[in-house]
Amino acid sequence: MHDRLTDSQRHAMIAVAAYYLAERRGFAPGQAEADWRLAERTIDAMIASRHLTAGTDDEARGRLVRNALVIQETAGDRAVSATPDPASETAQG
Numbered sequence: 001m002h003d004r005l006t007d008s009q010r011h012a013m014i015a016v017a018a019y020y021l022a023e024r025r026g027f028a029p030g031q032a033e034a035d036w037r038l039a040e041r042t043i044d045a046m047i048a049s050r051h052l053t054a055g056t057d058d059e060a061r062g063r064l065v066r067n068a069l070v071i072q073e074t075a076g077d078r079a080v081s082a083t084p085d086p087a088s089e090t091a092q093g
Contacts, residue, residue, distance in 0.1 A: 004022060005052065006054070015041045016065055017042055018039040020039075021069060042069060052064060
């Protein structure tokens with residue numbers, strides 16, 4: 001089985017992650033680009049660490065993305081942990 005995500009799958013996951021980030025900050029205007037960049041970094045880190053593959057089902061994928069978007073405020077910078085919470089991670093296909 002081919003585990004590489006397509007560009008379309010990657011883009012869709014970034015869009016979902018950016019939405020979660022916007023939701024987390026109450027959809028306040030002016031941060032969409034920053035949300036997108038952080039979502040890209042998070043998703044790319046998860047792909048690189050093989051937390052997300054083409055075999056990951058949609059439900060697990062959503063849960064993994066939400067868990068990975070643990071945002072910490074540090075010196076005015078937004079940082080993200082790209083390691084999902086293993087307690088809520090499901091088996092990947």
